[in-house]
Amino acid sequence: MTDENKLIFEKSREGRRCITFESCPAPDDIPKGMLREKPARLPEVAEVDLVRHYTGLSRKAHGVDNGFYPLGSCTMKYNPRINEEAASMRGFKCVHPYQEEKTVQGCLELMYNLKAALCEITGMHDMTLQPAAGAHGEFTGMLMIKAYHESRGDSNRNVMLVPDSAHGTNPASAAMAGFEVRQVPSDAAGCVDLAALRELAGSDTAGLMLTNPNTLGLFDTHIAEIADVVHEAGGLLYYDGANLNAVMGIVRPGDMGFDVIHLNLHKTFSTPHGGGGPGSGPVGCCEKLAPFLPAPVVVKRDIGYSLDYGSKQSIGSVKSFFGNFLVLVKAYTYIMSLGAQGLTDVSKNAVLNANYMFAKLRGSLDAPYDRPCMHEFVLSAKTLKEKSGVSALDLSKSMLDYGMHPPTMYFPLIVEEALMLEPTETESVETLDAACDIILELVRRAESDPESLHHSPYTTPITRLDEVAAARKPVVKYAFFERSGEE
């Protein structure tokens, strides 16, 4: 129908309503200067039109439930339905955050047990569940590192080392905590260049932020040496948990020498990503850093569970209340449904699925780091582009016509024309085969008919957008006057 692409404001008609409340006169005791002058132009629609509008929008969205989503570093695994059912229970949903502790023992017990489980999985001593996302967790961890050094009178440590393959959030988080960021180069094998690290580490080193396996999907074999170099220089080792899905039950960040970590519950622990959040980014730490955790920390006492605001060295709160609680409920449900063996199987199968795809694809595109990967791998369309003019972007856009979400493109930055694939453990071998067939066919088509790939996608509601023009003259809200002009 014709109004398929209309904004909800363009469907609005004066006087239409979805809901009415008890009528109530406008108060007469608010001074005129403090009253709202005119009503917000919110949409006026009937419920059926509201439902059709959002149902229409949902059909123009692609989630894990719609199809394969191998977006590297994002761990787009299946989001179990039982998690949602648990999080919708009234005892979780209808509880005020400032209820007295004795009336929220179930929430606190869940948080305490989740924290304990995550500490066991990562080899950490204690944890906060407060941060709302991975980047928020990174910032929290950076503040803790800063506070630790300052507590020792070691306030000259103002440099945070970050590998050149790191997520953009790493340097941004370090800068927000007042650190100067210095980049550590990668070596030919795609890992931290140890010699360069030794060169960089010194009395001004506050720490090193590391993802392991890294963003190339490679486990840094020198992790023990890296930890030694950083620790001997007096710095701390920070673990970006974006890639934890590769190593659960196999190796723990704490045992690798990491002092502070963050996790992404919306990646590894199966909570849905909601089109960009809400996520959850718990931060764990070793014993000496525990006093610096944000307040409050959930503790278990003789009389029950409690929120402890006591540590004088705490960095303070990084968010109102206690975190994205319903996301915590989902992650806890997931862990309880799997147990220790189940989580170990998750990681092993995530690694197997990635290697299976890598084995099938490494002959057709460049494999800049050609050795067994962990849970994800990076290919490059560099040679293909030189030969045919077809770029990583063209390949990705063409995948949309096959109903597959493309991989992460142009990241990590150290690989030209990068395509980063993370299939996750929740995909069957048939799905992996089908995805590989699509990519192989696209590589063939790139050679025979490159033009068709440049103009893809063809089957989506729109084709490629002019993002440059959009950013130059940004239109970030609906222009109501246009509508009245038309009418």
Next chain:
Amino acid sequence: MSGYIPNTDEDRQRMFEAIGIRGFEDLLSDIPQALRLKKQMSLPGPLDQQKLLAHMAGLSGKNKVYEEIYRGAGAYNHFIPPVVTQLASREEFVTAYTPYQPEISQGILQAIFEYQTMICELTGMDASNASVYDGATAAAEAASMCVDKRRNRVLIPSTVNPEAIEVISTWHRHSEASIEIIDVHGYTDHPRFFEDLLDDRCAAVLVQCPNYFGAYTDMQVIADMAHRAGAKLIAYVNPMSLGLLKAPGGYGADIAVGDCQPFGMPLSFGGPYQGFMACTEKLMRKLPGRIVGEARDHEGRRGFVLTMQAREQHIRREKASSNICSNQALNALTTAVYLSTLGPQGLAEVSRLCYENAHYLRDRLDEVDGFRCMDEPFFNEFTVLTEYHADDVLDLLEEYGILGGLKLNGNSMLWCATEMNSKESIDRLIDILEENFLS
């Protein structure tokens, strides 16, 4: 196999062969043996689905769900129309990642564009981002937008929500901003508290309206005063109050922030909620995080895309305006569905009901012996001084399934009413108090 893993042992065998390996161990050879976990992790579970749901119901059952809630302080009990919850639960929205591929993400991008428009309408501002974690972090990010090397002081009265003050302070401990909390000795924001403190080093004044204690004030006066000193005004508002009270754009705020929790998000023990940020056009390129903009495709069709990305961490790394990546997208979508469900009339009705019920509650409580309510103008929250210990009042109400106001200290409390607290329930509350406290 557990873990929602579809592949069978047979599948795995076939995959091992295709890769040319004997088993998992060949894939893990990069991980040094010395570091490996030598034994199984010690974790509870696994529970089958039936037992797991029973276990979760058990935990949920250990929390008390109150029939009547008179507590707010940053988390408000409002009616959530079923259509809001159901539409926001559509799996295509729920299970998508950030809309990096606009061609297959138009639904999410358009919904966020509509959300941004609604936030601009409600606040009277020019531009909105796609959301941040919550109201407190929105306030912290707003402070970042205002400071530079020349002007770095941010003045915040003590009437701002204490959790927000703490988050802002934590956030800026090592930033160039100097956060200064001004003790206003009470519940009201009066311009005289700022007047002498404003100078040419002052970047912004951040005022909550209605403030933590529920009182609202003439923000125009504060805005004018801040602007005269060359500083910006950050208005931290309860968006539900904007159905009735003047929009921040109307009194000249430069940035409006707050939490959209009242717009369709259950109390949920404090999260997920959703921070909003809106600003003048002049400040638009300083907004942190995702922003959705309109664009045209090659055939001239309207579409939506994440825009002005040059501000963001994945491009600018350590020079980015913020580190935010994931925000609260699904909650922003919930806000948009809620506001579309209510429309301008519905929002005005709920806003008026909050005002009406809270004022009825105030007047009735004030009549109870030993209870004295705040006199300042307020929206739907107000403070009460009692001759009794707040804990005794709360314990009494608890027996009747009522969550009373928040204890601020020994005998002062912060009470709240919304459209959920009818006059009949308020009468019942007063009866309970009078029966028990009438000396």
